[in-house]
Amino acid sequence: MSQVATSYLQALEKSIYDLVSETSTNLPTDVRRAIKKAKEAENAGTRAAMSLDTITNNIVMAEDNVSPICQDTGLPTFKVKTPVGVNQLEIKAAIKNAIVQATKDAKLRPNSVDSLTGKNSGDNLGEGVPVVKFEQWEKDYIEMKLILKGGGCENKNIQYSLPCELEGLGRAGRDLDGIRKCILHSVWQSQGQGCSAGFIGVGIGGDRSSGYDLAKEQLFRHVDDVNPNPDLAKLEEYIVEKANTFGIGTMGFGGEATLLGCKIGVMHRIPASFYVSVAYNCWAYRRMAVNIDPATGEITKWHYQEGERVTFKDEPKTEVKSDSKVVELRAPITEEQIRELKVGDVVKISGRMYTGRDAIHHHLMSHDAPVDLNGHIIYHCGPVMAKDENDNWTVKAAGPTTSIREEPYQGDIMKKFGIRAVIGKGGMGPKTLAALKEHGGVYLNAIGGAAQYYADCIKSVDGVDLQEFGIPEAMWHLTVEDFTAVVTMDSHGNSLHADVEKSSLEKLAQYAERVF
């Protein structure tokens, strides 16, 4: 291969690596502005304001450390437009190489799992992973867009087939008003589980797959653009305004900011089908795009950076509200200590905790635990890990994962092993709530996506079990200091999540009347 061709390929790979690293570690300017607006909407001292404080601290830390904003770096999805004549096979190969390198450098979590065997490939490659979609265009440069959309918000995507019946809103018919109801419902059903305050992309029409594609395509629009279709522009504005009256708030803790953006696209459908597809994206809205010179492989432009840059540095700190009790916890914890905790209390944990998520919960149902969990704390977390120069594990990113997935197991496992506390995000359901009451347990909510903030609380990694499940799913033994979380389900039958779900349903029901 000629010298020119080699240096083009090297430069291209480096450009893609930079795109991946930047997307994972540095939120775009338009997203930062939306988060700043959310922060300004919250009353100082509330749980929502404190959570947003943690989120903005985390954004600063991720940028400074050049480390993932959230540990779940998602399913890397590239959309590439190329001038006629550019070799797409070379671009695909360069994307794969860049992904492997970014995974080695802990800019991405190894996230590609064989769906049948459960084996993690370790390098983010796999059948259909990463997702790369090409299109040709008339322009003379390459445009490459990337979105790293995590699993928790992906799980909150929803597709409606009209006509349908919706909780709180009644019948949604095949017209603009039916569409309006579906979109409002989609935000409500997400609660805090997709790490609200979030952004939604909506696709009207198409079939089941093209509808979702259209919804996801909307996530590449600028947060502050205006839809060229006046009906959709009106609907987008309406949805953001009304969704922010639901009172779901950041992480579902209650509050003013629930939805930071709504972008709607439309396409034709066939007579029998009428889909409204909604793609929910967490606040950690990691999407970026670059233009690349096809002669040199160099980046010529970064997108989403227009306007005033919000750094979140040197912002005044929100103090913990005076009526929240702050309790220090250290495992092993007694039942008496747990029974004293009430919903709304803030806990600061120091000492040992163990990670455990989907594979561990499934495993513990039918196996012994590798360590004594009596009185201990399980953290629903799949971290990004790296080895330091002495071959010791270090934590690169470690926020909570969505706890509701463990609902079928959690109560049984707590009782079986004597676990006293679980930390996660988004809350859990009635089965776990009943078990917390019976056994003397507590659910602690951490701030989803705040992976740098929590990684900083982890002072050492003292061991690991069940590593065969892959890095995110292994049981990591961590020593933490001042790891802060909020009691959102206590041992007296109280659940903030159940309360917010109920009150937000009442708010949703106020919008049942026809508007469009």
Ligand SMILES: O=C(O)C[C@H](O)C(=O)O
């Ligand atoms: O997989 C994770 O670490 C988190 C996930 O994105 C989630 O929101 O549950």
Ligand code: SF4
């Ligand atoms: S943990 Fe939250 S912020 Fe991170 S990917 Fe999942 S939904 Fe997004």
